[in-house]
């Protein structure tokens with residue numbers, strides 16, 4: 001019964017929520033912007049050639065250790081390749097996968113979810129059954145199987161992510177579309193003779209968009225992890241392209257002699273995945289017309 | 293005078309069990325008349341409105357009957373034509389102003405949509421008309437309200453907007469489904485007065501769903517009483533308040549609080565009356581089954 005609560009109390013609560021959301025949005029957005037810039041400007045800003053090997057300067061420690069060589073800020077790996085430069089170039093692969101796979105997954109999954117949730121009937125039965133069958137497969141196994149069939153490569157990773165994760169969107173958006181479809185505003189639009197397709201796109205879609213955006217951001221984070229996992233098990237793209245997962249796999253072997261080879265790409269991965277999920281949540285609340 | 297809306301022998305039943313929710317209901321609303329439709333919660337009042345407007349829930353279907361709007365039987369029209377016919381001639385004032393406006397769209401678009409879709413007007417013309425309509429339902433500063441989102445407005449304000457948009461395309465018939473139940477008492481009176489005034493000015497045929505006989509006595513010329521999907525009384529308001537024909541109606545009238553003596557009449561409908569009307573419903577049901 002919001003009407004009986006004095007307006008000032010409600011406003012105060014909202015302001016506090018908004019402040020907290022603001023900080024979260026800024027921090028996560030800031031990190032993502034940094035990664036995006038690094039990825040875009042990699043050829044110009046990376047201090048070294050990420051592929052250049054130099055066995056004489058292998059396993060150099062990071063810059064704050066006294067006896068290290070200057071120019072290798074985060075140290076080098078066992079082959080003498082610069083860790084910072086490899087992280088910067090690795091951001092490219094991570095973000096390409098995040099954006100392409102995330103967007104495709106969101107588009108396909110949300111479209112099917114919307115259709116199932118709003119049109120119901122046989123379309124819903126078909127799509128829901130498909131989702132159920134799909135979810136019965138263990139996802140990581142499914143991904144590895146797919147890549148084994150498609151052959152390793154950026155394209156295969158993206159396809160694998162879309163094929164596995166569309167159900168996440170389909171399920172959630174179907175439920176939301178069903179809720180929205182039961183509202184009186186949809187009935188009014190129907191009475192006014194608005195075609196059903198347009199009701200779905202013009203009336204329902206705007207109301208599920210905040211959820212799609214939040215899920216999309218989360219999905220981007222998941223895509224980054226999946227790419228890293230597949231690189232880790234050597235199923236990702238060719239080994240001469242630096243990727244965070246590949247670096248973690250290599251760093252793991254020499255963690256006792258050179259921890260920095262493992263830890264820095266891990267931090268980059270962790271912060272990026274965390275930022276994607278936090279950014280999504282923040283955006284969702286920002287989009288929400290009632291909290292706005 | 294033959295009515296603008298004529299419902300004949302309308303039965304609506306659950307798809308899976310076949311149980312009837314409306315039992316051969318007949319009802320007629322003359323052009324320009326206001327007919328009240330009363331009955332306890334679950335009697336099927338909203339179901340009648342939904343059947344007329346073509347927005348029945350998926351789980352139920354019309355199993356027999358005719359719904360004449362002017363000189364066509366809506367149930368004989370192909371779906372697309374029926375939608376067009378209903379959209380051009382009828383509109384709904386829904387019960388809950390909270391869910392009856394799309395939360396993520398500005399008011400302006402939601403009101404002008406009707407004019408653009410149904411009458412084929414240009415946006416600019418529709419916007420000018422929408423401003424007039426909002427002024428007609430006594431909304432202060434209509435230009436600002438057009439740019440607002442629903443959550444920025446009070447319940448009473450939203451219901452005014454819904455009334456304006458129901459009358460926007462000058463429909464011949466409006467179905468008001470308990471349009472004041474969700475509002476507080478002082479606002480209820482204003483909204484009732486507004487609907488009555490709009491109806492009189494536009495000469496609209498109005499089917500007014502309510503469970504408040506006090507409202508019926510003020511707004512309606514005739515009324516129908518529904519019990520468990522069975523029409524038990526169909527009469528003029530004057531006759532009803534002088535001498536209700538059916539015992540259930542009489543009990544309903546006796547159970548309505550009177551301003552002069554608020555406590556004296558606050559008793560529930562007696563069990564004997566309920567049993568009698570139940571028996572009547574059962575008899576109607578057997579007769580209907582046998583006839584098939």
Ligand SMILES: Nc1ncnc2c1ncn2[C@@H]1O[C@H](COP(=O)(O)OP(=O)(O)OP(=O)(O)O)[C@@H](O)[C@H]1O
Nearest residue numbers: 313331332333334335336337338339340349351352
């Ligand atoms: N979506 C639905 N699916 C199945 N049965 C329904 C559905 N909606 C309503 N009913 C049933 O139909 C009957 C009539 O419902 P209806 O909503 O028309 O009642 P009402 O007279 O409008 O009551 P109220 O005053 O509470 O609005 C009820 O018994 C209800 O349980």
Ligand SMILES: [Mg+2]
Nearest residue numbers: 337338339469
């Ligand atoms: Mg109802």
